[in-house]
Amino acid sequence: MNLKMLTRALSAVGGAGLLLFAASALAVPESEWRRPWALNLPQGVTSLSEQVYNLHMLVFWIVCIIGLIVFFGVFYSVWKFRKSVGAVPAQWHHSTTVEIIWTVIPFLILLFIAIPATQTMVKIDDTSDYDMTVKVTGYQWMWEYEYLDEDISFFSRLDRDSDRARQRNPEIRPQDVEHYLLNVDNPLVVPVNTRIRFLLTANDVIHAWWVPELGWKKDAIPGFINEAWAEIREPGVYRGQCAELCGRDHGFMPIVVVALEQDDYEAWVDEQVNGNGEAEETAEVADEDNGEVAEQEDMSMDELMSVGERVYGNQCLACHQAEGQGMATFPALAGNDQVIEDREWVKDVIINGVSGTAMQAFGNRLNDEEIAGVVTYIMNAWGNDSGEEVQPADIRAAR
Amino acid sequence: MSQAQGAYYVPHDSRWPVFGIPGMVLLAAGFSLYLNGGSWGMPLMVVGAIITLIMTVMWFRDVVNESVAGKYNTQVDASFRQGMAWFIFSEVMFFGAFFGALFYARVFSIPWLGGDDPATARYLWDSVALSWPTAGPGFLDLDYQAMGPLWLPTINTLILLTSGVTLTYAHHAMKENHRNKVIAGLAATVLLGFIFMCVQSYEYVHAYQDLNLRLDTGIYGSTFFMLTGFHGLHVTLGAVALLVMLIRVIKGHFTADDHFGFEAAAWYWHFVDVVWLGLFVFVYLI
């Protein structure tokens, strides 16, 4: 915004071509790829990504040269054949020979590009032969990761800080958030040097799973599974985003992949499966659901409301808004008569969702206490004052 | 292309198109409101439909009057031919979209869902095997029967083919100036079209009542009813057009070498005929 930035900005545009050249020549270290003024694709961290990058650079240079030929051809004419310098127009308007030349040469160039392109495509498409499988499911607006060979599954959504910073009149500025919009609460953790098969699908609308350093993106389509694979060579943290318009918060469903050495990865798996350490909130929920039916204590109204407020902030706020006022197709909950009066229906909506809409089923994602809390919360917050108290046991019964 | 016959007729001004515009808007907006559950939708839609209908009738009336008054030369006639031919081409492409959907479902999506794509079948749809006709993996417990080619559709095919013959008969008669034969041929064609629609309606009732085959019976019901439904709509339009031509023949609007209105309606009818053959093969037969 200040003058310095502007000068930098303008010089960047001016020297764009040169910079791009420099960027490719210097082969920026991966950790620095995500930085301001980045100009080019990352080389990536898989064998595939490198091949993709090389193909990109090959075709990039070819089209640059063609572009320059056109550019200089036109400018030479403009400069040389100006009427103001007394150019006299020729009257020829046909030459089969040159026309054949400039039909055949581009064709040959394309043929030349097509060969490596075909090879790379064949390689990308080959998902046979894998060491582990991760099933990725897109939701509005988060990802679910299931490790099909382990008993691990969890949800991954925008981290709390980014979420706060992206609001209107934010509590913290985007500039103060590390990895603004590119960080999640629960990253996908995978081992290096392992052929990972990804099974991609979605629950509501189409999403696309994209981590540039892996060298590809693939759509996650409800009702179908797409396959892709990656073999990461270097440990590190790789960030990406959903790349298919999926509604209001499409810009806010990042992806973070943490690639660990084999040993570290195994330790992580162990921790997840045996539940020791600080297991993540959502992962815990998933575990608990499979667990035994615990004796359920009634909760106090205060407890219910505070659990409810937390859950609401995490799960519902994105759509129904901070004050329950709703937005566009997302109905208002505050002052909503049916919400105030019909607790059975509210329970049903939250547990089972409304099929065909963005309102998902939360039944398998939240535990009884949490659902009880959030039901109580929306029936009493923002002046809804129904006085209803919904207990975990009610939820268990309604499931 | 020749200009031999003098100037091209350009109407002075034309009020019917603009008159019809609010009709189109009301029709569209009314239908939308209706679908959104608004109570104003239906009445608005009806008003819109009436305006559109008036536009159509008045517009064609003007054209018929001008034609009868002899304002059109062969070049104008050729423009009409071009216009009609390309219009029919656009209709073919419209049906193409729905045939495309049918092929896609049969060649790709159903096999993929039903096992050709192992991951999809295994992790999302419990590895159910699917084969056409199907209502899809989500409606397996739906109890319905598919619509075979026997007997009604086959009979209907014969009816439509016959109507093509009677129409061609009328056309030949027209060229030879046998007015009564034209009337007979046309009347027979319209009648056959009418019978076709009766049979088709009966088939729909049968599908809904006896076969439990409905518009929402998965992709099979969707393609079946949308294809046959749009076809039926076009048959109705074609029959109305032919009926108008019948009246015009009776009124003596046409001569042996000047009867484009008739020909346009006939082209349209043949197009509807051909679409049916496609339907018969791909929807009923295989």
Add this chain to the structure above:
Amino acid sequence: MSSTTHDAHHDHHDHAPPKGMTRWLFTTNHKDLGVLYMVFALIMFFVGGAMAMVIRAELFQPGLNLVDPHFFNQMTTMHALVMIFGAVMPAFTGLANWLIPVQIGAPDMALPRVNNWAFWLLPAGFVLLLLTLFMPGGGPAGGWTMYPPLVLQLGDAFPFLIFAVHVLGISSIMGSINIVATILNMRAPGMTLMKMPLFVWAWLITAFLIVAVMPVLAGAVTMLLTDQYFGTSFFSAAGGGDPVMFQHIFWFFGHPEVYILILPAFGIVSAIIPTFARKPLFGYSSMVYATASIAFLSFIVWGHHMFSVGMPLAGQLFFMYATMLVAVPTGVKIFNWMATMWQGSMTFETPMLFAIAFVILFTIGGLSGVMLALAPVDLQYHDTYFVVAHFHYVLVSGAIFSIMAGVYYWLPKWTGHMYDERLGKWHFWLSMVSVNVLFFPQHFLGLAGMPRRIPDYALQFAEFNMISSIGGFAFGLSQLIFLWVIIKCVRGGEKASDQVWEGAKGLEWTLPSPAPYHTFETPPVVK
């Protein structure tokens, strides 16, 4: 049609247009309708541009600055629909209406009433479309591509969107049928197909594309409608359909559509460059064949928009090869224009400046298109700003620049006055610089990983976004000059000669400036 035609032409021999509102409402005159189309297109360009300004303002800095993400999505969706169906297509159709009859020596369009209808359906369609912005739930927000299932989450706007597309589709189909009929049927004696100006050829092929693909779009959105309200399962896996099926049908329309947005531009540029190079167009017949080949190929490349949906390998490869082939005939056109300038005697009035800029900037857009065509790398480019940069280069500095070139070129013929050359040059240079500041950095953004259709972005994209936005505002403001030049030229100015441009060739330049209301009632003879 009838033997009694001799009195037909007495009907329209008063040469002055009728007065008042009804002139414009009821007109069947191709020049009136051409003007209506172009005025409508200009208004829509500003409406769509205003939406683009909202987009660029929100993206000026990271964070939620101006509009809610949901409204942002409405803006991108509507911006695209308004620009494509409201600005570029009507502008080209307007040019076609005004120019084709005078370029082929016809008294008017073949089907004048249909012409009137086709135009007035446009405002009708846009009333339906734009009103949705004021509905509960807002307007369409699922992208101009309308992919299900997302588009089915629209609120009350949904059926309006569908029917608006239907109405706009009918309008384009009717307009195009008329154009085809005119070209094939109304040419003056001696005007053989291979003597037609290239603008006419380009439109003949474009009109064919429109008639072929708009009905397919109509079918696709009809299936959306029935999926939403009548329980069909075209695009739902549970019922045996597939959301991706919509994409196939949509892009079967959508790819030819993008050539609908560029072929007439080729025609315009092919008219302007020879005029100002004072040298005949190089390779006329190969231009015609190239245009036809592009149109043919456009039907078999749609899958390049869908490389990431998980098509079978064979499909990916087929669409990749077919798409790459398009570069060959397009290259022929570019090289032919270069050869036309070679050894010419060039002057650089505003139309020529825009035409030269077109050749260069369109090439940049086309070359990034060839990069996108490579399936394995498109998996990286897809749905990023790299794609946004690609298509704005071909659409803004391609289609829009060609329209501006055309307007400057023919404005003296329409109004009878020369436009203000100095202002025109200002408009050109400001547009030329700002459009590159606006869209060139978007290539970098895309490669560096910024997805498209997002209202907010990670911090490392801040710099280039700010540059792009500044370029955007500058480009937008520059268009006010364009508006001013047009208004000024309509209201007065130096009297234009009939020939207008020293090197201009073609029937339209044999007419007086401004051209009379009715022209070529007796066809000219073309040798």
